[in-house]
Amino acid sequence: MSTYPSPQRHHILSVLVQNKAGVLARVASLFARRGYNIFSLAVAPTEDPQFSRITIVVDVEGTTLEQIVKQLFKLIEVVRISELDPQKSVERELFMATVRTDGENRGQIVELANIFEAKVLAVGVDALTLSLEGSPEKLDDFEELLRGYGIVELQRTGRIALPKLDREAHSRAVKGKAS
Amino acid sequence: MKITGAEALIKALEMESVDVMFGYPGGCILPAYDPLLKSSIRHILVRHEQGAGHMAEGYAHVTGRPGVAMVTSGPAATNLVTPLCDAYMDSIPMVAITGQVSTSAIGTDAFQECDTVGITRSITKHNELVMSAEDLPLAIRQAFHIATTGRPGPVLIDIPKDVLQNSMTWHWPTDEEVQASLPGYHPTTKGHPRMIKEAAKLILAAERPVLYLGGGVLKSRAAEVVREIAELLNIPVVTTLMARGAFPDSHPLCLGMPGMHGTAAAVTAMQKSDLLIALGARFDDRVTGKVSAFAQEAKIIHVDIDPAEQGKVRRPDVPIVGDCKLVSIEILKALRELLDGGEVQADIAPWRSRCSGWQEQFPLSYEPSAPGAALKPQFCLEQIRDHAPEGTILVSGVGQHQMWSSQYWHFDEPYTWVNSGGLGTMGFSVPAAIGAKVGRPDKTVWAIDGDGCFQMTAQELITASISKIPIKVGILNNSYLGMVRQWQEMFYGERYSEVDLGGGVPDFVKWAEAMGCVGIRVDSPEEVAPAIERANSINDRPVVVDFRVEEFEKVFPMVAAGASNDDIILPPSQNDRREYLR
Ligand SMILES: Cc1ncc(C[n+]2csc(CCOP(=O)(O)OP(=O)(O)O)c2C)c(N)n1
Numbered sequence: 069m070s071t072y073p074s075p076q077r078h079h080i081l082s083v084l085v086q087n088k089a090g091v092l093a094r095v096a097s098l099f100a101r102r103g104y105n106i107f108s109l110a111v112a113p114t115e116d117p118q119f120s121r122i123t124i125v126v127d128v129e130g131t132t133l134e135q136i137v138k139q140l141f142k143l144i145e146v147v148r149i150s151e152l153d154p155q156k157s158v159e160r161e162l163f164m165a166t167v168r169t170d171g172e173n174r175g176q177i178v179e180l181a182n183i184f185e186a187k188v189l190a191v192g193v194d195a196l197t198l199s200l201e202g203s204p205e206k207l208d209d210f211e212e213l214l215r216g217y218g219i220v221e222l223q224r225t226g227r228i229a230l231p232k233l234d235r236e237a238h239s240r241a242v243k244g245k246a247s
Numbered sequence: 248m249k250i251t252g253a254e255a256l257i258k259a260l261e262m263e264s265v266d267v268m269f270g271y272p273g274g275c276i277l278p279a280y281d282p283l284l285k286s287s288i289r290h291i292l293v294r295h296e297q298g299a300g301h302m303a304e305g306y307a308h309v310t311g312r313p314g315v316a317m318v319t320s321g322p323a324a325t326n327l328v329t330p331l332c333d334a335y336m337d338s339i340p341m342v343a344i345t346g347q348v349s350t351s352a353i354g355t356d357a358f359q360e361c362d363t364v365g366i367t368r369s370i371t372k373h374n375e376l377v378m379s380a381e382d383l384p385l386a387i388r389q390a391f392h393i394a395t396t397g398r399p400g401p402v403l404i405d406i407p408k409d410v411l412q413n414s415m416t417w418h419w420p421t422d423e424e425v426q427a428s429l430p431g432y433h434p435t436t437k438g439h440p441r442m443i444k445e446a447a448k449l450i451l452a453a454e455r456p457v458l459y460l461g462g463g464v465l466k467s468r469a470a471e472v473v474r475e476i477a478e479l480l481n482i483p484v485v486t487t488l489m490a491r492g493a494f495p496d497s498h499p500l501c502l503g504m505p506g507m508h509g510t511a512a513a514v515t516a517m518q519k520s521d522l523l524i525a526l527g528a529r530f531d532d533r534v535t536g537k538v539s540a541f542a543q544e545a546k547i548i549h550v551d552i553d554p555a556e557q558g559k560v561r562r563p564d565v566p567i568v569g570d571c572k573l574v575s576i577e578i579l580k581a582l583r584e585l586l587d588g589g590e591v592q593a594d595i596a597p598w599r600s601r602c603s604g605w606q607e608q609f610p611l612s613y614e615p616s617a618p619g620a621a622l623k624p625q626f627c628l629e630q631i632r633d634h635a636p637e638g639t640i641l642v643s644g645v646g647q648h649q650m651w652s653s654q655y656w657h658f659d660e661p662y663t664w665v666n667s668g669g670l671g672t673m674g675f676s677v678p679a680a681i682g683a684k685v686g687r688p689d690k691t692v693w694a695i696d697g698d699g700c701f702q703m704t705a706q707e708l709i710t711a712s713i714s715k716i717p718i719k720v721g722i723l724n725n726s727y728l729g730m731v732r733q734w735q736e737m738f739y740g741e742r743y744s745e746v747d748l749g750g751g752v753p754d755f756v757k758w759a760e761a762m763g764c765v766g767i768r769v770d771s772p773e774e775v776a777p778a779i780e781r782a783n784s785i786n787d788r789p790v791v792v793d794f795r796v797e798e799f800e801k802v803f804p805m806v807a808a809g810a811s812n813d814d815i816i817l818p819p820s821q822n823d824r825r826e827y828l829r
C-alpha cells in the first residue's frame with residue numbers, strides 16, 4: 069500500500085535556510101498559500117549552526133515545481149535550494165511501527181525484521197515495536213509486509229537526502245536568487 | 248551610550264531618513280511615542296490604522312521612498328492587514344512598525360495580543376518579531392533594505408513592549424553587516440547579457456511588436472529609457488493600470504491601457520501582436536483575459552526583477568531577470584549596436600497603421616447627457632482633468648470611477664497616478680491621497696472616489712483638515728456600488744442585489760463640513776466647471792465635491808471576467824464597427 073508519489077512526479081528539494089525562529093512556519097505557509105502539496109518534510113540543523121536544512125518531497129509537475137522553487141527563493145531566510153535527482157542522490161528515512169502479534173507469529177515477524185535488518189525496539193505480550201532505517205522504497209516494502217499482521221501504530225520521519233558522491237553534478241543548484 | 252529600545256527605534260528611523268510617519272498610539276507601542284516627541288520625524292495622527300497604511304502607500308507611490316506606518320498591537324495590527332496586502336500586491340515599499348505584548352506575555356492570550364507576524368506572513372515581503380532591544384537597529388535597517396530593493400514590498404517589524412523599554416547599547420550596523428545578516432537575499436538586478444542580445448534581435452525582427460509596460464517600469468524609474476526604446480523603433484506602447492504615466496498618453500505611440508476596461512486599441516494590439524515586450528508587468532488576469540486565448544501568436548520577452556514572475560502565467564521566449572531600468576538600458580544599447588552593425592528592423596509600418604486605425608475607430612467614448620438629464624461621470628472627469636494644474640496627482644478608489652479615472656485622465660508624467668490595482672481595495676483613495684499630498688505638498692492632489700468607497704475611510708478627512716493636508720476629493724456619486732451593479736446588469740440579468748446605496752447615501756457636503764472641509768454639491772453640467780475651479784482655488788483645507796452622476800452609466804470597453812480579449816465588449820455606439828477589430 070505504498071502511497072509514495074510516482075517517480076516522475078516526485079521531487080526532492082533540499083532547502084538551506086537561516087536557522088531562525090519562524091522559518092519552518094514561513095515555508096509551510098508558503099506551500100499552503102500557493103496551493104502546493106508537501107508530501108514529506110524533514111528539518112534539522114546542519115554542520116553550521118547558522119543554517120538548517122529542510123528536505124521537502126513534493127508531488128508535482130515540472131512547471132509547478134519551478135514556481136515552488138522560485139517562490140521559496142523569495143523567502144528572505146532561504147539561502148540555497150537544490151533539487152536532488154532521485155537517481156543521483158542517496159535518500160534515507162526512518163520508520164517505526166508497532167505490530168500486533170498473537171504470540172504464535174512473533175517468530176515470523178522477528179524473522180521478517182531480520183531479513184530487512186530492522187531492529188526490535190520493544191516486545192510486549194501482544195505487540196512488537198520495530199524500527200527500520202533505509203531507502204523509502206525499502207520501507208514501503210517492509211510496511212506492506214507488516215500490514216498482514218496488523219499495524220497498531222506507524223510513524224515515518226519523511227526522507228532526508230544528499231547528493232551521491234561518485235558523480236559530478238548530482239544536484240542542480242537553482243541559481244538566480246529571488247528578490 | 249545606553250538608550251532604550253524605543254529611543255533606538257526612533258533613532259534608527261531617523262537614520263533611515265524617515266521624514267514622516269503615519270500612526271496611531273496604544274498600549275504596547277506607547278514607549279515609542281515618548282522619544283517621538285523629541286524627534287525630527289513628523290507624525291501624522293490618523294483616525295483608523297487602515298488609513299495609516301494607505302497613507303504610507305500613497306506617500307511611497309509618489310515619492311518612491313518607503314512609507315512608514317506605526318501602530319499598536321492586536322486590533323491596530325489587524326487594522327493594518329488590508330493596506331499591507333494592498334502594498335504587497337502592488338509592490339509598494341512600506342515599513343510597518345507594530346507594538347506587541349511583552350516577551351514574557353507572548354503566547355498567553357494577553358490583552359491585545361495577536362500573532363501579527365503569523366497573520367501578516369503571506370502579505371508582507373518579510374516580517375520579523377524582534378525579541379531584544381539590541382537587535383532593533385539591525386531589524387530596522389534590514390526592513391528598509393528589503394522593502395526598497397529587488398521587487399519592493401511591505402516589511403513589518405513587530406516589537407514587544409519590553410523590548411522598547413529595555414536599554415541597549417546603540418550600534419548602527421554597516422552595509423556589510425546588513426548584507427552578512429541576509430545571506431539568502433541577493434536580488435538580481437543586471438540582466439543576462441546573452442538574453443539581452445537575444446531580446447534585441449527579436450525586437451528588430453518583430454513585425455507586430457508591442458511594449459507592455461507594468462508597474463515595474465515606475466518602480467525602477469525606467470520611464471525615460473523605455474521611451475527611448477519605443478521612439479528608436481516606433482513600437483506601440485500599452486501602459487497597465489499600475490503603469491499609467493510611465494509613458495505619456497499624449498504620445499503618438501501610446502495605445503493606452505490594456506485589460507478588462509482597456510482601450511480597444513491596446514487590447515487588440517496585444518491580441519494580434521507577434522512580440523510582447525513585457526517590462527515589469529506580470530500578465531495579470533485583468534490584462535490577459537482568458538490566458539489560453541491571450542496573444543496567441545506573440546513571442547514574449549519578459550523583463551522582471553522577480554524570477555517567480557517569469558513563466559508564472561505565460562512562458563516567456565526570452566526571460567530576463569533584472570531591474571527594468573538597468574535591463575532597458577542594456578537592451579537599448581544592444582539595439583543600437585545591431586543597427587550600427589547594419590541590421591535593419593522589420594517593416595512595422597503596416598502594423599503601426601493598423602494600430603492607429605484601431606485608435607481612430609475605437610476611441611474611448613460615452614453618450615453625453617441629454618439636456619436636463621443627469622450628469623455623466625466621464626464628463627466630470629474630463630472637466631477635472633482639463634482644469635487641473637500641471638503635474639496634478641490623481642488618486643482613485645475602486646470601482647467604475649477608478650476605471651473612468653484611468654481611462655479619461657491624460658497621464659503625461661510618471662508618479663501622477665495612485666491606485667489600488669492588485670487588491671482592488673475600496674477605501675484606498677482618501678487616505679492614499681493624503682499620503683500623496685504629504686509626499687508631494689507642491690502638487691495638487693485630486694482623489695476621485697465612489698460613494699461606496701468614500702464611506703469606508705472618509706474619517707481620514709479630519710486627519711487631513713487638522714494636519715493641514717489640503718487634498719481635493721471628487722465623489723462620482725451614482726448612489727450605487729456601481730461596478731457591482733454593472734456586473735449584475737450585464738451578467739445577472741439585471742437582478743440587482745444589495746448594490747443600491749440610494750436610500751442611504753449620506754449628505755456628503757454636511758459630512759465634509761463636519762470634518763473641517765469645504766463641501767460642494769454638483770447636480771448639473773453647468774455647475775461642474777465652477778465647482779472644480781473653486782476647489783482648485785482652496786488650498787488651506789481639504790475640499791469635497793459631491794458630483795451627483797447618472798446611476799446607470801457603464802464602463803466600456805469591457806472584457807468579461809474569464810472571457811477572451813477577442814470578445815471585448817465595445818460601447819454600444821461602436822458596435823457597428825466591430826469588423827475593424829480584425
Ligand atoms: C473592500 C472592498 N469590498 C468590496 C469590494 C467589491 N467592489 C468592487 S467595486 C465595488 C463598488 C464600488 O462602489 P463605489 O465606491 O460607489 O464606486 P462605483 O463603482 O459606483 O464608481 C465593490 C463593492 C472591493 N473591491 N473592496
Ligand SMILES: [Mg+2]
Nearest residue numbers: 697698727729
Ligand atoms: Mg458608486
